[in-house]
Amino acid sequence: MSSKKILPASFFERNTTQVAKELIGCEILRKVNKYWIRVRIVETEAYLGEGDPASHSSRGPTPRSKVMFGPAGVLYVYFIYGNYFLLNFVTEKKGKAGAVLIRAVEPLDGIAHMAELRGINTKLLSQCDLYKITSGPAKLTMAMGINGTLNGKKLGLPHLGVQESSTKSVCELIETTRIGISAAQELPLRFYEKENPFVSKL
DNA sequence: GAACCGATTGCCT
DNA sequence: GGCAATCGGTTCG
Numbered sequence: 001m002s003s004k005k006i007l008p009a010s011f012f013e014r015n016t017t018q019v020a021k022e023l024i025g026c027e028i029l030r031k032v033n034k035y036w037i038r039v040r041i042v043e044t045e046a047y048l049g050e051g052d053p054a055s056h057s058s059r060g061p062t063p064r065s066k067v068m069f070g071p072a073g074v075l076y077v078y079f080i081y082g083n084y085f086l087l088n089f090v091t092e093k094k095g096k097a098g099a100v101l102i103r104a105v106e107p108l109d110g111i112a113h114m115a116e117l118r119g120i121n122t123k124l125l126s127q128c129d130l131y132k133i134t135s136g137p138a139k140l141t142m143a144m145g146i147n148g149t150l151n152g153k154k155l156g157l158p159h160l161g162v163q164e165s166s167t168k169s170v171c172e173l174i175e176t177t178r179i180g181i182s183a184a185q186e187l188p189l190r191f192y193e194k195e196n197p198f199v200s201k202l
Numbered sequence: 203g204a205a206c207c208g209a210t211t212g213c214c215t
Numbered sequence: 216g217g218c219a220a221t222c223g224g225t226t227c228g
Contacts, residue, residue: 045209054209056224064224081210082221088209101209138210180209200210 004163009073009155011162016091016098020046021175021191023089023100025168027108031158032145035113039134039144040165043104043192043199045178047088049097053183057097067152068097075160077141077151084138085147089155089162103137103179103190106198114143136200171196 007026012019023041030037047055047068056065056078067076068090076088076099092098107114107130112122114133134140141147146160155161172194177185179201192199 047209056209059225062225078209079223080208082208082223084210086209103209136210178209182208 004165006157007155007162007164009071011073012089012091012155013072013093014091016048016100017046017189019089019091020044020100020189021173023102023162024173024191024193025165025171027163027165028102028105028144029157029161029163030144030146032110032113032117035110037107037114037144038109039105039107039140040167041102041104041162042106042196043102043190045101045103045191046189047099047101048189049092052187054178054181054185054187055097055099057099061097065097068099070094070152073155075150075153075155077146077148079148080138085141086137087141087144087146101137102140104192104198104200105134105140106196107134107143117145118143131197135198 023044026041028039049057052058057068061069064078070090071094072091074090076090077085079085087102088099090099115122118133134143174192174194175188176190177188178190
């Protein structure tokens with residue numbers, strides 16, 4: 001365990017784009033099957049409120065998207081493409097929609113356990129293949145054992161906490177357009193750490 | 203109740 | 216680089 005500062009709900013209760021930027025370099029801590037997992041956030045995307053046509057919240061609250069309209073510091077985990085779960089953190093004050101999608105992380109602790117959750121044989125796991133574990137939004141949820149049961153839950157340990165990192169200040173931030181969407185493709189709402197090999201698509 | 207589609211991944215060429 | 220897999224959410228009739 002670490003003595004680094006766990007980010008409070010007030011960190012998330014702010015402008016979504018700002019939170020997406022500041023989350024780069026922070027760490028996610030989680031306990032899965034009695035093992036601790038620790039990762040560094042290297043890629044995020046901002047999904048805004050009703051003015052963002054690429055966001056689930058763009059047409060007002062629905063049974064799925066209502067979490068985005070709720071209080072900040074809550075997990076928004078949803079199912080997509082018949083196979084995958086994607087992890088988001090809800091932002092902005094209650095009543096205003098917003099969330100930050102976690103698109104890629106760098107494994108720090110519990111790497112063997114994450115590889116196992118991804119179905120990768122750790123004995124065959126070469127340094128070259130390490131990036132395959134968490135270099136994508138659905139890969140990282142598989143590697144961290146995240147599924148729909150966490151949707152709507154408050155951030156917090158042991159299930160999932162976000163903390164500051166002593167190496168955060170070292171990273172250089174790149175700002176670009178979001179991936180996998182068909183609307184508002186021109187908006188610069190994707191952020192990642194420059195030259196980090198765990199980023200989903202450089 | 204039916205049709206359409208998606209904030210992806212992994213396998214195939 | 217292209218594309219199938221796969222199914223819940225959303226929309227429309």
